[in-house]
Amino acid sequence: MKKYYGIFYEGSKINQIICAVLINLPVFAYGASIGWMSPMTLLLQSKESPRGTPLTDIEISWVAAVAYLTCIPGNFLMAFLGDTFGRKITLLFISSTGAASWILMLSSFEVWALILARALVGITMSGCYVTCPIYTKEISDDSIRGALGCLVILFHTSGNLFLYIIGDLLSYRTVLWICLSLPTFHLVLFMMMPDSPSYLVKRNNFEEAERVMAWLRCKKEDDQSVKDEVEVIKKEQLNDKESNRFLLRTIIKDNILCKAFYIALIVTLAREICGAVPVLNFAGDIFAYASSDRSLVLSPNQQAILLGVVQVAGSMLASSIVEKAGRKPILSITSLVSGLSMCALASWFVAKEYGAVTPNWIPIVTLCLCIFCDACGLQPISIVIAGEIFSYKYRGTVMAITMSVASFFDFLQLLFFKPLANSIGIHVAFYFFGIVCIFMAIYVVIVIPETKGKSLIEIYKCFRNKRGQEKELVSGYVE
Secondary structure (H helix, E strand, O other): OOOEEOOEEOOOOHHHHHHHHHHOHHHHHHHHHHHOHHHHHHHHOOOOOOOOOOOOHHHHHHHHHHHHHHHHHHHHHHHHHHHHHOHHHHHHHHHHHHHHHHHHHHHOOOHHHHHHHHHHHHHHHHHHHHHHHHHHHHHOOOOOHHHHHOHHHHHHHHHHHHHHHHHHHOOHHHHHHHHHHHHHHHHHHHHHOOOOHHHHHHOOOHHHHHHHHHHHHOOOOOOHHHHHHHHHHHHHHHHHHOOOOOHHHHHHHOHHHHHHHHHHHHHHHHHHOOOHHHHHHHHHHHHHHHOOOOOOOOOHHHHHHHHHHHHHHHHHHHHHHHHHHOHHHHHHHHHHHHHHHHHHHHHHHHHHHOOOOOOOHHHHHHHHHHHHHHHHHHHHHHHHHHHHOOOHHHHHHHHHHHHHHHHHHHHHHHHHHHHHHHHHOHHHHHHHHHHHHHHHHHHHHHOOOOOOOOOHHHHHHHOOOOOOOOOOOHHHOOO
């Protein structure tokens, strides 16, 4: 006979799911802020601009790109806040920053206000990709860790699509008010959620850690499995205390930590250089080519909505299959398919340039395939893996470093993709993206271990050096 914990079965995952959904609500709000650029750029540069004077190309470029600059220091700020004040306080700070950006845009139409508001979006961006994945990982049971970890991309893409739709239907100020309501709603709702057990253990608040763990697992506080999980966290953090305070130096000097760091960095870079970022920005031109025979005519906003639907579909698939298929198969297959689609798109451009008869559906299919693979595998799985292969002490620092590198490359792509594509040919760029993805697929098969359902100690066993490390694990972990 099944036992009950409140109104749920004992051992139910429902509290973890509720908590993970609320943790990722700021990601939905951030996705809306990124999606805001697509319909509002057209409006702000048109004669019907709500500010009276249309924005210039330089002004709108800074409005679009400045978030990726502020995200770089923001990543380290989020890592510091999360480790010092806890994941919960940091998450509330992220929503407060998001609300401030929308209030600023509601208050002024001046260019400086728009740029400053978008700069604040960079802070929310860093929080969403540093704090939210870590927080989600730390409240999740191993059996659903991957599925809940994929929520960050599902909520991001859903936020994009949400804004694409309302941006096409509603007025400028109405959209801003709706966007302001999202972080405000989260601020109120998240007050009732607990901090992560890992942070509570770090603060030596063991009784509260057990209480929170019991609530998350829908079990009683005196349940042995709850006490065992808290003991594992204690042991993990005790081992961490023995390492150097200079975390990056410790990571580089330790063979296993260094290997884990390189894996996290490579999967993050591959995610950013897979072609999805420039593809989303270059979509209008590709659709213009594809609709040259007027068999398909889509407005820019309709193009964005189509890509948004594809993104959401991909991220939903990732959340539903990651615990069944595993991280490694999904990441390798999506990397390979994305690489082949990019090469096919590049070949289509070459054939078009030489006057060959080229089907107009090819760029549409390859474009959607690239975006689907990015949302289904490259983005969510890279984030899940990066969060799984480090202990509490290193998790924030590693996520901050990898996200800073990612933000820098995103900034460069937004700034230089079109000039380089015009000078050397867009096909060269897409061949480059395709080759990167194909090499990533090979790297995943050869180097990256499967982390599905494994504890940190079990994952580190896979990282052991074949010589001389048969009996030891990194930083004091032992069998």
